[in-house]
Amino acid sequence: MAVILGISATQLREDIADKSTEVSRRYHRGKAASRVKLLHQEMQLAYVGSPLALENTRNNLLDMEDDE
Template identity: 80%
Template sequence: MNCEYTEDMLNQIESYASIYLKISDMAVILDIPVEKLREDIADRTSEVSKHYYRGKAASKVKLLHQEMLLASVGSPLALENTRNSLLDMEDDE
């Protein structure tokens, strides 16, 4: 099935990804076969994939920022999580 995504649909996908909505739920809301949406998101060159991962990354940035604030005031769990994030970052370099 060929699915043409409108700009509104792409923005909705980005918004849904930013709240970590499951792909299967996005597909239901957007009336797209879940297999097609998964395939399009898996193609990292597609606009769908770019919007999906941009939404997900934007929320990750907010969460990491909040975690850094908590770590700076001494939260033990936040300190451990930020340490793990740093190690993940260094592994990705």
């Protein structure tokens, strides 16, 4: 990613670690959006009966309850 942005990997890590930067906000927003898409896809697989997706979805729901 740093190569694409034309900055050093160290600089990118520092910008991501600093929660006050726009880079950090965009990085974390993108990461959260990707997670939502993956969880949605897993739910779809669970709806059609995938045993692994059912187990993963169950675990995700339990994790969400633990986080509350």
